[in-house]
Every structure is written in structure tokens, then in C-alpha cells.
Amino acid sequence: MASTYASPPAGLPGQMALHTSRAVFTEAYALIPSGVMRDIVTSGLPHWRDSRAWIIARPMSGFAETFSQYIVEVLPGGGSERPEPNVEAEGVLFVVEGQTTLTIEGKTHLLKEGGYAFLPPGSNWSLVNKSTAPVRFHWIRKRYEQVDGIALPEAFVSSDKDEPIRWMPDTRDTWGTTRFVDPADLRHDMHVNIVTLEPGAVIPFEETHVMEHGLYVLEGKAVYRLNRDWVEVEAGDFMWLRAFCPQACYAGPERFRYLLYKDVNRHAKLPF
Template sequence: MSKTQIRADASYYANYGGHPPQTDLLTDRAIVTEAYTVIPRGVLRDIVTSVFPEWTGTRSWVLNRPVAGGATTFAQSIVEVAPGGGSENPEPQAEVQSFIFVVSGQLSVSVDGEVQTLDEGGFAYLPAGAAWSAHNNGVELATFHWIRKRYEPLAGVAAPGPVFGNERDMEPGVMPKTEGKWRTTRMLDPEDVAFDFGVNIVTFEPGASIPFAETHVMEHGLYVLEGKAVYRLNADWVEVEAGDYMSLRAFCPQACYAGGPSNFRYLLYKDQNRQIAL
């Protein structure tokens, strides 16, 4: 696949807020179980936003935080920054690392004095303890996913440095025996054990599937960027579409069928590369 084709495939859902009319039914697809949580896009309204005190001109939707009976290794939020907004000191915990993925607008990120402007599809890995800031210097809203995880040092291995890129410029890996219909773009090197988590873009063409129930120790956060699918979560089949979010605890069985007519794409978090602490 050429980079031109990758760019043509790229789409990122970012349409949140507002308030439904009184005539709407309250029934929705939101689900919370001890194995998984589904937060559909229709519940990401103005009334459920959070404010982070380190930021100005900003609101957020917290999608995951460590809770009993749920995923415990990470926090994930959608952050919306108005023009002129941002933060000089976004991270209140020095031991916490971050990953940013932009879904709309532009975000200027500075780390240790180096400034990068992230467009749609742009990402940044920001190590624990790094001096970084983020601002919207444009004229439109900037919206990004912010994944935070306490870094787990590895004896004899130096912690990773900052990483910047754009998924549109990366060649995805093709999953075996899928004729390219299931692809994974790995934005952090999974072979580098300095990283204790990974963030990928997973793409399924219409009709493609995960043909077995994945059951593994890695927790997941899945945000649907484009398309729709039927996702198998534990013993349930759940319909999901662009803008929906799924949080999966360790060992939750998972599989999916991509429904079409467009590609089904999602942003995936997973913890990895560390021994189990007992």
C-alpha cells in the first residue's frame, strides 16, 4: 500500500457536545460491566465534560480512569482546546508519561524546548518527567486524545525519549493471511522494551474480522475513528460506530466483524513489555 492510499483512508471522528432535545428517548448503547465498558458517542455531551485545572480554554471528556472492576493501567480523555487555549504544565504527576493523538485542528506541543505542530493524525509520546506544554495557536478547535500511564522503569534499560509523527505517513503492517484487509499502524515500536505501552491504529476493510476471541492480559482502550462494526466483548455482541469508545479489562474476550461500507478504524491502547507485579 502506498502512502497516498494511507492518506486517502485516514478519517478521524471528532464531533462532541451539544444537548439532545426532550423528545429523544433516553435509551442508548452505554454499557458498564466488570469485563468491559462501552461509551457511545451520543453520551459525550456538554453536561458530562471535565475541567483540568492546569489548562485554559479547554474542556474534556474522561473516557477511562482506573476503577475497581475495570481497566486499571491508564487514563484516557478526549481534550478540546479553544484557539488561544492550552497549558504550560499539563501533567501534574512527574512519574506519568503521556501519548497525544490529534483528531481535529492543530496542536503545538513543546517538549524540552523542541516545538512540533501536530495536525490531524499527528501524535506525540511525552516521557515521564519531561518538561512539556501544549497550545492551540490556530483559529479552529483542536481536539486530541490524551492517554496517561504511570511509567514502569526497567532495570538496565534507559527510559524512552520523546517521539513525534503522523500515522498518515506510516506504512501499516499487514496481519498474516488477511490479504491486507486487516492492518495495524504501530506508532510506538513494540520491539523496544523501554516502552511499557503501545498505541496503534487498527484498520479493517469491510467484511474483515478478528476471527477468534482474543483473550489476553493486556488491557485496552479502543476509540472508533471511522466506520462501524459488531464487536464481541466477553459473551456479548455490541454494535459500535465512529465516535464510540470501549474500555476492556485484562482477559476480556474480544473479536469483531467490520460492517462497511467504509473501513472500520480505531485507536488502540495496550499495556505491554513488563513482567506481572505480584
């Protein structure tokens, strides 16, 4: 059965294929369309076996600086017992295709499509694909910003299928967010949520804010405002926004959903 969620097409296009013409990197945003996420741009990762990754965002000075985002594919029998090389990094995993076995501090979890896991810094975790088909998942990483007097958040596992969509007020339940973390919980310095817009729904103003974004389109299509441009996006596309990049949206004829990263709940860093 086909996955509900988009993931890279892989392979290579035919020699007669037209260029996508949508890929762009600007001073305020980047658009990486699904059509350019091919075999030739994947990378291996240290201590991961039978695996490859599309690295679709990484910290870049003068652009988005707080996070990295991978789409990882793990073949049957593949995985890692030493997945995270940085003890200061927290992470979120979100499965878009297949299933995998995740072990956190000795406790085993089966993550299926829509499965979500939060991994605090210093976690002892491993991941192995014990199924007979490849698994694909997003892996979002951020250096955790510790604060005196605030405890580290705990690891947890959830699923898109188990969490409600919390609709924005006065939108007739057409624009909402699936939240995996309470926004008031200051232990968390990043949120990775899923935004849903029903057919024809809009984000009715140009959001312009300090949070950086990674937006991976899971379903549907839309016209998205990015800085000065209105850009068509569809399932499998990735939008990467630096701080203060204006954004808004008109959803298309089908439900439009995307996985959203943003940095939150910390003071702005000041130079010394």
C-alpha cells in the same frame, strides 16, 4: 473540511430524543457511545485554560487499572504550560480535529489531524492552540514502570498519515495495525496503535489476554464481540476492556479504524 476522525458531538440532544440504549458498564467491559459524550459530562483540568476534557477512562480497582484516557478540546489561544501533574506519568497525544502547537524540551512541533506524540515521564512539554479553530485530541496517560538496566524511551512526534499499515499475515491486506513504536523495544510499557479493518474483514478469534484496552472508534462501524456479547459500534464510540475480556470483530461496509491502548512488556505485579 470535516475531519477524517470522529470526536464527541458535544452540545445536548433535544428533549424529544430517544435514549441511546447502547451505553453499558459490565464486569468485563464498558461501552460509552458517541451519543452520550455531551457538554454536561466534560471537566476542566488544573493549569489548562480555555479547555475541557471528556474523561472516558481512569484507573479503577477491580476493573481496568493501568491507564486514563481523555478527549481534550482546546479553544483558540488556550492550552497549558503545566499540562502533566505527575512526574511519573508518560503520555500519548493523538489529534482528531484541528491543529495545535506542542513544545517538547524547547522544540516546537505543529500537530495536525492524525498527529501523534509520545511524552516520556518527566518531560518538559507544553501545548498551545495558536490556530483560529478548536483542536481536539486524545490524551492517554500511564504511570511508567521503570526497569533496572532499561533506559527511558525518548519523546517523539509522528503522524497516522506518515506511518504504514502493517497487515496481518494471510489476511489479504484487510486487517492491520499502524504501529508508532517497535513492539520489540522494551523501553516502552504501553502501545497506542491504530487498528484498521477493511470492509468485511474480521478478527477471526476471540482474543483473551492480560492487556487492558481502550478502543476509540475513529472511522466506520462494526459488530464487536465483548465478553459474552456482540455489540454494534460506530465512529465516536469508546470501548473499555479489563484484562482477559474476550474480543473479536466483524467490520462493516466501510473501512473500520480505532485507536487502541494496551499495556505491554512488563512482568505481572505480584502481591506482597
